[in-house]
Amino acid sequence: MDQPITVGVDGSEASLRAVDWAADEAALRGVPLHVVHASLWERYEHAVFPAGREPPSEQLLTGVLAVTAAKRARARIPGLEVTTEVVPEGPVPVLSGAARKAAVLVLGSRGRGNAAESLLGSVGPAVAGRADGPVIVVRGDPDDRSGSRMRDRPVVVGVPAEPADSEAVRFAFREADRRGVPVEAVRAWHRPAHGSTDRPRFTGGPARVHRKRAVETLETGLRAPAAAHPDVVVRRRIVEGRARTVLLDTSAGAALLVVGARHPHGRFGPHIGRVTDAVLHHALCPVAVVPEEETS
Numbered sequence: 001m002d003q004p005i006t007v008g009v010d011g012s013e014a015s016l017r018a019v020d021w022a023a024d025e026a027a028l029r030g031v032p033l034h035v036v037h038a039s040l041w042e043r044y045e046h047a048v049f050p051a052g053r054e055p056p057s058e059q060l061l062t063g064v065l066a067v068t069a070a071k072r073a074r075a076r077i078p079g080l081e082v083t084t085e086v087v088p089e090g091p092v093p094v095l096s097g098a099a100r101k102a103a104v105l106v107l108g109s110r111g112r113g114n115a116a117e118s119l120l121g122s123v124g125p126a127v128a129g130r131a132d133g134p135v136i137v138v139r140g141d142p143d144d145r146s147g148s149r150m151r152d153r154p155v156v157v158g159v160p161a162e163p164a165d166s167e168a169v170r171f172a173f174r175e176a177d178r179r180g181v182p183v184e185a186v187r188a189w190h191r192p193a194h195g196s197t198d199r200p201r202f203t204g205g206p207a208r209v210h211r212k213r214a215v216e217t218l219e220t221g222l223r224a225p226a227a228a229h230p231d232v233v234v235r236r237r238i239v240e241g242r243a244r245t246v247l248l249d250t251s252a253g254a255a256l257l258v259v260g261a262r263h264p265h266g267r268f269g270p271h272i273g274r275v276t277d278a279v280l281h282h283a284l285c286p287v288a289v290v291p292e293e294e295t296s
Helices: 013-029 058-076 091-100 123-128 167-179 200-228 243-251 274-282
Strands: 005-008 033-038 082-087 104-108 135-138 155-158 183-189 234-240 256-261 287-291
Touching: 005 013, 005 091, 013 033, 013 058, 013 104, 013 135, 013 167, 033 058, 033 091, 058 082, 091 104, 091 123, 104 123, 123 135, 123 274, 155 167, 155 243, 167 183, 167 200, 167 256, 167 287, 183 200, 183 243, 200 234, 243 256, 243 274, 256 274, 274 287
Parallel strands: 005 033, 005 104, 033 082, 104 135, 155 183, 155 256, 183 234, 256 287
Antiparallel strands: 135 287
């Protein structure tokens, strides 16, 4: 049986948008949808309930959240196979484990806390930093519930510095092929701070060298995926600037932004890096974080 699309729910409006997105993705792939709720989630993201009402019991809350999400998915895609699971553990280990058994794990862009949407919540980045499979955080226009405004836009992928055999680039091509849209491959470059100067006669040469390296990196990363998906139109973008700034600018016109993550371990455990963190918090479209294999 094909791996399902799995969506994590917590009852927030953002997680319900994630259910819509995940249901569409499951229908596109022809696989089931699996709805997961970690019943200790509300201890991580402070729950918000209507004024003047007492919070429901944890047992009632967990059952209602999963069932409501499943009904929403079935109403959106009649005939879609939907299963539910409630796990009495914290969200990060539950969702990280769920990602191992899923084709894709889908999350909303924030939890039920009082923080602004741009702050995302504590769960999404933590899961993206640990998951062994692709994690998609649904961002973008909250009024575009059907996703119709984004449907025909390209899949954008940031090509990494070590581009050979990049799983993120391969993932982007597969998603573009399914959707029948182009891939927009982006490679950002910038001049080292010590090489900057106001005198053009000193900047022209180094700038050309750095841009040439960016072009070579991009072509190396595209060679194998483009050959595997010959029907996918490829748009190349070589842009001077910081990667996070360039990708955020590009996300405004994308159906999906794909970035790779190598999950290095720091003092406080796995982390996702500044570029991935920035796009997860501020991108104007859904963001796919795809784990890359560590090179020796």
